Every structure is written in C-alpha cells, then in structure tokens.
Amino acid sequence: MMQIMALQVLIYYLCKTKTIQFYKMETTKTNTPRERKLKGKVVIDIQKCKGCELCRTACKEDALILSESLNNKGYRYIIANNDLCTGCVNCALVCPDAVITVYRTGAKKKKIEITPGELKEGKNIISSIIAELK
Ligand code: SF4
Ligand code: SF4
Numbered sequence: 001m002m003q004i005m006a007l008q009v010l011i012y013y014l015c016k017t018k019t020i021q022f023y024k025m026e027t028t029k030t031n032t033p034r035e036r037k038l039k040g041k042v043v044i045d046i047q048k049c050k051g052c053e054l055c056r057t058a059c060k061e062d063a064l065i066l067s068e069s070l071n072n073k074g075y076r077y078i079i080a081n082n083d084l085c086t087g088c089v090n091c092a093l094v095c096p097d098a099v100i101t102v103y104r105t106g107a108k109k110k111k112i113e114i115t116p117g118e119l120k121e122g123k124n125i126i127s128s129i130i131a132e133l134k
Pocket of ligand 2 (some may be wrong): 095
C-alpha cells in the first residue's frame with residue numbers, strides 16, 4: 001500500500017513538473033509565454049554603434065530598440081532588453097562593426113511547491129487512471 005502511494009506521489013510530482021504528461025492533460029493547454037531553455041545577456045558598445053538596425057531586424061524576439069539619445073559619433077544606438085533575449089547570437093553575427101557581445105546562461109528552474117490539496121487531487125487523478133487501465 002505504501003509503495004503504491006509513493007508511486008502515486010512520484011507520478012503526480014512528475015506530472016506537476018511536466019517531466020511526464022498524460023494525454024488527458026494536453027487538453028488543458030493555455031497561451032502562456034513559451035519557456036526558454038537559454039537566456040541571453042547582450043552587451044553593446046554604444047559608442048561604436050552606427051544605428052544601422054541590422055541587429056534589430058535579425059532579432060526574432062524584439063529585444064532590441066533604437067535609443068532616443070545620440071552617442072559620441074552622433075548616431076542613435078541600440079539598447080537591449082535582456083529579459084526578452086534568448087541568446088541566439090543573431091544580432092552579434094549581423095553587426096558589421098562587431099559591437100555586440102552575447103552571453104548565454106541557463107534559465108533558472110522554478111521551485112514548485114505541492115500543497116496537500118493538490119497532492120490529494122493528484123492521487124485521485126492517478127487512481128482514476130490506474131482504474132481505467134485495469
Ligand atoms: S541574442 Fe538573439 S534574442 Fe538576444 S538580442 Fe540578439 S538577436 Fe535578439
Ligand atoms: S548592427 Fe551593430 S552598428 Fe548596426 S545598429 Fe546594431 S549594434 Fe549598431
């Protein structure tokens with residue numbers, strides 16, 4: 001009995017952390033922002049930027065914008081929103097002046113807490129699945 005309960009808790013935990021998914025759970029998909037495995041940090045040498053916007057065109061995440069102010073050379077320069085950056089490096093590859101450096105980091109894993117109510121609900125789901133399989 002204890003082993004079955006432990007198995008139920010393990011399966012529920014794996015479902016909760018999306019390590020495994022049952023077909024029934026796929027119907028509850030929502031339009032949440034897509035999770036990124038990699039996160040990027042873009043550093044731009046703004047004094048060397050000419051504001052040509054090639055990098056901006058290459059960025060699929062819309063993470064780059066043109067500044068309102070001017071740099072020492074009199075150009076508007078690029079500013080990065082690192083919250084949107086995936087570290088794909090497209091911007092750095094297209095920049096003719098090589099003023100962009102991209103650093104990649106892994107996205108932080110969210111800590112998942114399971115309340116006693118959710119645990120009970122999970123056990124009920126697993127029990128009904130096991131009953132259907134019999
Ligand atoms: S690394 Fe990729 S996602 Fe990040 S700013 Fe550059 S082009 Fe955009
Ligand atoms: S491609 Fe390079 S020079 Fe052109 S706007 Fe982007 S950072 Fe500036």
